[in-house]
Amino acid sequence: MSILSISDLRVKKTAPSGTFELRIDRLDLAAGGRIALIGPSGCGKSTLLDLLALLLIPEQAGSFQFTPPAGSGIDLKPLLERQDLDRLGELRRVHIGYVLQTGGLLPFVSVRRNITLPLLLLGQPAQAEVERVAEALGLGDHLDKKPATLSAGERQRVAIARALIHRPALVLADEPTAALDPERADTVMRLFLELTAAIGSTLIVASHDVERVRRFGLQPLRHEFLPAERPRLTVARFAM
Amino acid sequence: MTFGRDLLMVSSLAAADYRHESRLSLCQVAALAAVLTPLLVLFGLRYGIVTTLREELRHNPTTLELRPLVQGSYGRSFFAELENHTGTAFLLPNTRFLAATVTLRNPAARLAAVDSELIPTAPGDPLLQHTVVSQLTTAEVVLSQTAAEKLRVGVGDELEGRLGRVVADRHETVHFPLRVRAVIPVALYARDAAFVALPLLLMAEDYREGFSVPDWQADGRDRAPGERLFAGFRLYARSIDDVGPLRDWLAAREIDTDTRLAEIGLVQRLDRSLTILFLIIACLGGIGFCLSLAISLWGNVERKRYELSVFRLLGLPSVSLAAFPIVQAGLTGLFGSLLAGVCYALTSPTINALFAEGLSANQVLCRLPVTAFLWAVVLTLVLATAAAAAAGWHAARFSPAEGLRYE
Numbered sequence: 001m002s003i004l005s006i007s008d009l010r011v012k013k014t015a016p017s018g019t020f021e022l023r024i025d026r027l028d029l030a031a032g033g034r035i036a037l038i039g040p041s042g043c044g045k046s047t048l049l050d051l052l053a054l055l056l057i058p059e060q061a062g063s064f065q066f067t068p069p070a071g072s073g074i075d076l077k078p079l080l081e082r083q084d085l086d087r088l089g090e091l092r093r094v095h096i097g098y099v100l101q102t103g104g105l106l107p108f109v110s111v112r113r114n115i116t117l118p119l120l121l122l123g124q125p126a127q128a129e130v131e132r133v134a135e136a137l138g139l140g141d142h143l144d145k146k147p148a149t150l151s152a153g154e155r156q157r158v159a160i161a162r163a164l165i166h167r168p169a170l171v172l173a174d175e176p177t178a179a180l181d182p183e184r185a186d187t188v189m190r191l192f193l194e195l196t197a198a199i200g201s202t203l204i205v206a207s208h209d210v211e212r213v214r215r216f217g218l219q220p221l222r223h224e225f226l227p228a229e230r231p232r233l234t235v236a237r238f239a240m
Numbered sequence: 241m242t243f244g245r246d247l248l249m250v251s252s253l254a255a256a257d258y259r260h261e262s263r264l265s266l267c268q269v270a271a272l273a274a275v276l277t278p279l280l281v282l283f284g285l286r287y288g289i290v291t292t293l294r295e296e297l298r299h300n301p302t303t304l305e306l307r308p309l310v311q312g313s314y315g316r317s318f319f320a321e322l323e324n325h326t327g328t329a330f331l332l333p334n335t336r337f338l339a340a341t342v343t344l345r346n347p348a349a350r351l352a353a354v355d356s357e358l359i360p361t362a363p364g365d366p367l368l369q370h371t372v373v374s375q376l377t378t379a380e381v382v383l384s385q386t387a388a389e390k391l392r393v394g395v396g397d398e399l400e401g402r403l404g405r406v407v408a409d410r411h412e413t414v415h416f417p418l419r420v421r422a423v424i425p426v427a428l429y430a431r432d433a434a435f436v437a438l439p440l441l442l443m444a445e446d447y448r449e450g451f452s453v454p455d456w457q458a459d460g461r462d463r464a465p466g467e468r469l470f471a472g473f474r475l476y477a478r479s480i481d482d483v484g485p486l487r488d489w490l491a492a493r494e495i496d497t498d499t500r501l502a503e504i505g506l507v508q509r510l511d512r513s514l515t516i517l518f519l520i521i522a523c524l525g526g527i528g529f530c531l532s533l534a535i536s537l538w539g540n541v542e543r544k545r546y547e548l549s550v551f552r553l554l555g556l557p558s559v560s561l562a563a564f565p566i567v568q569a570g571l572t573g574l575f576g577s578l579l580a581g582v583c584y585a586l587t588s589p590t591i592n593a594l595f596a597e598g599l600s601a602n603q604v605l606c607r608l609p610v611t612a613f614l615w616a617v618v619l620t621l622v623l624a625t626a627a628a629a630a631a632g633w634h635a636a637r638f639s640p641a642e643g644l645r646y647e
Contacts, residue, residue, distance in 0.1 A: 050641040055553065085640075086557040093555025100644055104550045108260030109253065117554055120249055123242070 001067065003170060003202045004029040004052060008062025011051055018232035022047050027238065029202060031069060031169070034193070036218035037206040037238065043223055044236040045206035046101070049172045052204060053098045054080075054088040068095050068169045069200070093121055097163030097201070099173035099192075103155045104162075105147040111158050112143040118166040126165075133161045137191055153184045160188070164195050171201045175208070185209075189216055246560040250551070254567035257547070265572065268536060272576025272620070273583060275529045279522055280584040280608060280616060281591070286514040288592075288607035292599065293507045297480050297500075301366035301428065304329065304477045306486055307498040311336055311471040322475070325489055327482030332360050332438060333470035335445040342434055342444065343402040344383075344418075346391045353402070354390045354432055356383075358444060359474070361435040366476045367428050368435060375437060378455070381418040382435040385426040393420050401434075407450050407460060414447060414456045442468075480504045526619075530627045533572070537565050537631035548635050549643025562632030569628030570621060577617040584608060 009024040022044040029035065037045040050056040057080055058064075064080060067073040079087050097118070098104075105114050112130060119126040134140050137157040147155055156176060163171055176192060177185035193216055196203045207213050213220065226235040258265050297303040314333065323331050334340070345353040361368055361382065363375055368382055376382065381399065383391070393399060399418040404411060424435070447453045452460040475497075477483045483499055490497050541548065544564070551561055588606040595605045 046645070047641075050644075053553070055641040055644070056639075085552070089552060089555040089557055091555075092553070098553055100553075102644075104553065104644065106253065106257075106547055106550060108257040108547075113256075117249075121246065121555055123245055 001031050002028040002065075003031040003033075003067055003069075005063065005065040005067070005073075006061070008060065009051070009058050009064065010060040011047055011056060011058045013047060018234065020044065020047070021233065021235045022051075023226070023235060023237045024048075025237065029204070031067075031202055032200060033202050034196075034218045035202075035204045036213040036220045037204065037223070038208070038210050038213055038220050039223040039236075040208060042234070043225070044238070045208075046174050048238055049098070049174050049204065049206050052170070053096055053172050054092050055098075057083050066091065066095070093118070094166075095169045097166065097168040097171045099156075099159045099163045099171070099176045101175040101178055103147070103159040105155060105158055107147055110144050110146060111139060111150070114147065114158055115139075115143075115161045115165055118162060122166055124166070129165060130161075133165055133195070136195060137161050152179045153188060156180065156188060157191070160192055160195070164199065164201070167199045168201055171196050171203045173203070173205045175206055177207070177209070177212070185212065243557075243559070246556055247563055250556065250560045250563045251567045253551075254564045255571065257544075257564075258568050258571050264540075265568075265575075268533075268572045269575045269579055271532065271536070272529065272572055272624075273579035275525055275532070276577055276580035276616070276620060277583040277587070279525050280580055280613070281587055281606065282518055282521055283612060283616075284584065284588055284606040284608040285591070286518045287609065287612065288605045290507065290511045290514060291607060292603045292605065293510065294480065295603070297504060297507060301369075301476060303480060303500045303504065304366060304483060305499070306475045306477065306483065306490065308472050308475075308490075309496040309498055312495065313469040313471070314473060315467050315469050319470075319473070322473075322489075325486060327477050327479075327486045327489075328475065329478040329482075330364050330366055330474070330476040332362055332365070332474045334360055334472035334474055335441055336471040340441065340444075343404075344387065344391055344434060345400045345402065346393055347398060347400050349392055351390070351392060354387055356387050356432040356434045358441055359433050359435050360438040360441045362438065365435070365474075367424060368422070376421060376435075376440075378437055378440040378443065379417060379419060380421045380437070382422045382424060383420055384429045384431060384433040384435075385423055386430065387432040387434065388420070388423045390432065395420055395422055403444055403447055405448050405450060412458070414453070414458055416456060480507070526623060529620075530623050533569060533624055534627035534630050537569055537628050538634060540568070541565050541631045541635045544635075545638060545643045548638060549640040552638070552640035553644060558636035562629070562636045565631040565635060566625055566628040569624040569631075573621040573624030574617070576624075577620040581613055581617075584613075 004027070006024050006027040011022045013020045037048060039045055047056065051058060054076070061077050061080055064076040065073045066076055074091065115130050115134065116126040119129065131140070134143055137160060139154065139157055139161060142150055142154060147158060150158065156179065160176065173192065177188050180188060189212060205213070205218060221238050223236065223238050226237055228235060319331065319333060322328060340358045341355055342358045343353045343355050361376065383393070388394065391399065397420045399420060401416045401418050402413060404413045443453050443455060446463065447456065447458055450460045451463050452458060475486070477486050483501055483504055487497055487499050487501060548561055548564065588608070591606040592604045599605065
């Protein structure tokens with residue numbers, strides 16, 4: 001069963017250097033799968049993650065269906081067409097966890113509060129679950145510290161904890177180990193995979209580190225640059 | 241339920257961020273207090289000046305007096321109607337001017353007699369309210385300070401009153417004893433005057449007009465039976481705002497009166513002018529405050545783009561997102577107005593001390609009622625929230641995908 005099913009989708013991003021267009025002809029992501037988006041910088045990995053996280057509104061979508069486990073399919077196309085950010089946010093709140101490359105932590109609250117936020121938003125009890133996940137990620141001693149006092153690796157682990165705390169069906173991670181040294185990167189990636197497997201989430205990781213992704217057994221998503229139809233236009237395509 | 245939970249969470253996060261960036265928050269609070277304090281002082285001055293002038297007028301009973309300029313014939317129904325006027329504080333019939341004099345002598349001293357006005361009084365008389373609270377008998381008198389000084393008498397001393405009349409070409413005089421019940425200060429009545437109970441004044445009028453007065457063993461004609469008419473009255477308004485309506489009421493009955501309306505009008509015009517002036521300055525200050533707060537919040541929202549996008553990433557809806565700058569503006573509004581209140585409390589005593597020479601002991605030039613301050617706090621919160629709503633609307637329109645790459 002597919003958790004995400006997308007067809008004929010196009011997203012455009014305009015920058016001073018030119019226009020970037022991402023195309024997806026057909027993409028079906030199996031529930032519980034472990035996918036890697038591999039490619040060089042600027043190939044659209046982050047754009048695709050934002051799209052799957054329902055943060056980005058595409059210019060065109062033939063179909064865009066999300067099927068949560070133990071639920072019926074939700075047709076996202078109408079929501080995307082009318083740019084209903086609030087309804088898309090509701091779905092993200094319940095079903096999606098997103099680890100940003102920069103961590104995305106709130107600097108003005110403690111690590112504990114950062115991790116707790118998704119559970120608070122769902123009105124679920126947080127205390128025991130936060131401590132359990134924090135212990136699993138080696139953050140037990142840092143719960144009452146502010147993020148600024150942690151190392152880059154610790155901050156990234158806090159971001160992972162926040163993305164997983166509410167047991168989402170879909171976990172997205174944008175270069176989660178990019179800022180870490182190889183040894184720490186392996187540790188964090190291993191923990192990440194173990195925890196997502198434990199909660200049965202579908203995992204999609206964007207990375208430029210082909211070797212590490214293969215080593216951890218993630219299924220790569222095929223990426224290619226298409227011939228540009230006009231100057232200053234870059235077109236990229238992801239496919240299974 | 242979800243909305244309330246989200247709002248509560250965003251409010252607590254906004255407060256945490258406000259505390260985290262305490263220096264910046266303090267600057268915003270100080271900037272607000274810098275705009276609000278002069279407005280509070282200005283309002284304090286407007287209120288203080290007008291209140292002082294109004295109190296001065298109110299505490300001077302002569303301001304509230306309406307004196308009939310001509311003598312008339314006023315009966316019971318006229319007095320009943322005037323008594324029922326909402327603006328009437330004190331009303332007493334008065335006799336003709338001619339009957340209203342008496343010659344006073346101090347039997348204990350070799351001094352010249354003093355011709356004094358004879359003025360009716362009763363409990364509640366604004367001129368006597370601080371000295372006499374109960375009705376005078378026909379053997380008692382309250383003297384003006386000038387009369388008491390000339391007669392060299394004080395409270396409790398005995399006096400002799402004397403009235404003269406001509407009946408059938410024959411000069412007659414009556415003497416009657418009076419005990420001084422009180423002396424009223426020159427500020428309240430500047431001429432020689434004897435305030436007496438109305439029955440004594442009526443006896444004096446009867447005597448002067450040649451009628452018999454049994455109490456003084458004075459023979460004469462008998463007064464015809466029927467309603468007694470009075471030539472005048474003593475009338476005091478309840479407040480300075482009632483003087484005008486009372487004058488108009490009397491003028492409508494062709495009774496001209498002498499009033500202090502010109503002075504009252506001056507204070508009322510000053511009140512209006514200062515209110516308008518205050519409103520203009522308050523509006524300009526308020527607009528400036530709103531603009532500066534809105535710009536500062538707008539900048540703050542731009543600066544917080546990343547964090548607000550993280551809120552969006554976590555699934556917070558637009559309304560909750562907009563609440564973030566609104567809550568912070570509310571905190572700035574609250575702390576800013578409290579700081580302005582403290583600054584005002586430190587400033588106003590200095591202003592009052594500077595002008596203390598021209599004021600009496602219980603008067604102050606700069607005074608801000610607590611209710612006015614509370615209104616200022618409420619208004620500040622409303623304006624701050626309104627200004628923040630624009631920034632909140634801006635925050636709700638951020639593209640979260642762009643915001644998350646903004647750091």
